[in-house]
Amino acid sequence: MITPGILGLAFVLLFLALMLVFAAMGRRRPGGNLRVLRAYQRLTQAIGIAVESGRCMHVSLGSGEFNGLQAGAALVGLGVLERVARTASISDKPSIATSGDGTLGILSQDTMSTAFAAIGASNQFDPNLGQVVGITPLSYVTGTVQVVSSEQVSATVIAGHIGSEAALIADATSQIGGITLGGSDSLPAQAVLVASAQEPLLGEEFYAAAAYLNSSAINTASLRAQDFFRWTLIVAMLVGAVLKILGVV
Amino acid sequence: MKSAFSAAIAITFGLVVLAGYFIDLSLLVLLRDVFLRYTVILAAIALVVGVVNLLMVHWRKMSTAQGGSSIYSLLLVVSLILTAIIAGLLGPTNTLALWIYQYVQLPVESSVMALLTVVLVVAAARMLRRSANWFNLLFLATALVMLAGAVPLFGLNIPGLHGAGGLREWIAGVPSVAGGRGLLLGIGLGTIAVGLRVILGADRPYGR
Incomplete structure (x- = not known):
């Protein structure tokens, strides 16, 4: 069974993974x-x-x-x-x-x-x-x-x-x-x-x-990870609102 | 070497406490609680260090006699020592200690809050003088609507502004809450990012 604790841990680990991926991608042009x-x-x-x-x-x-x-x-x-x-x-x-x-x-x-x-x-x-x-x-x-x-x-x-x-x-x-x-x-x-x-x-x-x-690679990467999750949350909220209006949920 | 050692300690403790919040293992939870209790003790010691720092700064100001500010410093040092002696010897719930709190600290802090109201009005005027753009005008208009809608105007309730379904209630319940939650989401994500940078050793607030 998935507990809120496991979900939270998964979220933090995903955030960490994204930071590391963005850091590796942006090593050539930090900032x-x-x-x-x-x-x-x-x-x-x-x-x-x-x-x-x-x-x-x-x-x-x-x-x-x-x-x-x-x-x-x-x-x-x-x-x-x-x-x-x-x-x-x-x-x-x-x-x-x-x-x-x-x-x-x-x-x-x-x-x-x-x-x-x-x-x-x-x-x-x-x-x-x-x-x-x-x-x-x-x-x-x-x-x-x-x-x-x-x-x-x-x-x-x-x-x-x-x-x-x-x-x-x-x-x-x-x-x-x-x-x-x-x-x-x-x-x-x-x-x-x-x-x-x-x-x-x-x-x-x-x-x-x-x-x-x-402007080190990891600092810029953490900002990109923040942006990624911010946009994900915005899209999720908009989709949720539309589904609610349509009576699906 | 010293820097790597500090970073290793910070990262290890950070990971254990973080894991203790998410994984329901009795050992991890126990370690998390123990570490957090240590933190409270260390914070109390740091507070004493902070108060000593405050005393030293004002003692130096007094000894170098920097104009009028030395009088404030003298007042601060005398009040601090007196309060520490009274609360330390008689206890924080003693009548004299409570008297200081009720008749010195509370009125002074209330006065500062009252001053804040005036400062905010001046700040709003300065903001418009700095730049009278649409955003600033909307900001000021919203503040005025919220202020006017807070209490009946000369005993009169203005339809559409006061009461249930009024403009004030709508602003407080819809755009204000939506904007506030948006900002809080940003703050939450930012806090996670900062915490992870500390755990990765990229941010080292404990020196290098």
Whole structure:
């Protein structure tokens, strides 16, 4: 008998198999033929502006627990942080990361340490660049707003689990002339980011960060696997709706 | 070598926990539960490290006296130490600890939420100034309809907007739910992709 557990395992294994197949197929041209997402283009521009203006970039990793369902968004955020820290490390002011969870705070410091080591600038790394600013959603936002204002950030990248309070971070960044871009796994945050961020990332666009910022074969392959399943689900839902209308099911 | 060792540990633990969710074998389920309990303990330790980090950052701000922000830092350090002493010595359910929660934390957090309402209105105006395209206009119009339809307008129920079968109920029940579920499906697929990349060792949030 097929249990939901076996079905789930089959789904994950199929996803994994597709990722590996797409990775093998795309080894020659990793990152090729990705549709343009303005948020990732703006991110690259924002890093350049931060370096030129001598201001720093800020990555907001949110206040989600790393050992829960919000870990996926946190992992995306850490990937974005690595890219930002690595690219902006030549700036006079290195990037900073804020988080609202102890584990995420430690991982953000580790990610930044790795990024500095990768470009041979380990001596510039300061553990206080990865800060835990508050451990409840609202205290996190209050602490982050203070960091944004006092550090005079040129751009904030919101990448992690956060609620509608993300608007306060975007507003604080806007008040000092910076821009906000990013996304979250939370629907209220996505809704407020549409209004308050210059470049919001909606739904799966947020999870495409790895493919757009680090165009390795496996990152692009995971994005293609996501797209494959997304279209499969869309077709299945449309077929289901038509069958329901026709009275077949 | 260190990096490969870390990756091997992460991949092994990831696979065991993942398999424990799908395969109903008592050993796998037991291992999954044990590993998850370890995670909770490690997360609690990480929280303490995070609080120490918070203290250190603000201590440094105070000692380098960065203008007005040093006053906020002083306030944070004093409040944190006081609360930790009170809740630590008397217990989190003590009257004094609960008083701090009820008369300090709750009002402050409620004020931040109230501030959020104003910020969102300003954000909507900024969005239109940035780009008054059809998408943004539709977004704002929908928000206004939902807001106006939430309560009777000056005590009056507007036919077609309020109540069962009204525009607000239709938006909340059909396009909003459909769009929300679509986004959630994308988020679900994205989370699976991220998890598999960690298990494959392509993403290494634990450093290299």
